[in-house]
Amino acid sequence: MRKARVTINGEKLHTSSEILRALAHPLRMQILEFIDQNEMINVNKIYNTLNLEQSITSQHLRILRIAGLVVTERDGKFIHYAIDYSKLNNAVNAVDAFLEEE
Amino acid sequence: MRKARVTINGEKLHTSSEILRALAHPLRMQILEFIDQNEMINVNKIYNTLNLEQSITSQHLRILRIAGLVVTERDGKFIHYAIDYSKLNNAVNAVDAFLEEE
């Protein structure tokens, strides 16, 4: 019926699950989605639009940054956030590895 | 450049992140992968092959079960585990929602 072709090694398993863990929080998914919809956006707009505490927003952004799911670019006072789609793709692919069909 | 088409509502956000949370653990990904590679497999084989404690294996299986990522079927003494691919697909799709291109 099915045959898996992809075997995930220990290291990949670890990094994949780290990225997934960063994703696995409603607020972070919401923030990610908002960044996704707005291309390049600064922190102020994120927490004002989503009605979140400023400091909580910053902390969740930090987790997303560490996981590599978002990248930042400073523009004067502002820090613009954007999604690193290649990283996000990696997470999807890691999960997809379970679904590979023969 | 990009335009997101999918807006995830609060409820979906929550259930998606719950499934992702279940996925986001190296051991659970390893166990899932092993089940994937073996179609229908009992607990004994899982923890013996992966060199895990029996009770830890059982607990992670429980988390996967609650998340709906695996289903069980008893066959006498044995309990066979199999992956619920539709659920796993949902998880992938949830992540994919961020990646939708115009």
Place this chain on the structure above:
DNA sequence: CGTTTTTTTTTCATCTTTTCAAAGCTCGTA
């Protein structure tokens, strides 16, 4: 320089997850 705006970092209390060991089920069979 001192102040304001924007964002990050730190700190701390609380809650959740993970692990481990032991006890408890469930089924087949002697």
Place this chain on the structure above:
DNA sequence: TACGAGCTTTGAAAAGATGAAAAAAAAACG
């Protein structure tokens, strides 16, 4: 029925995540 094999659940300790508030950093601007 009682035993063993297979699996789950429980309870306690350690580790990790979360949220909220306050302090700190970085840049712009008078």
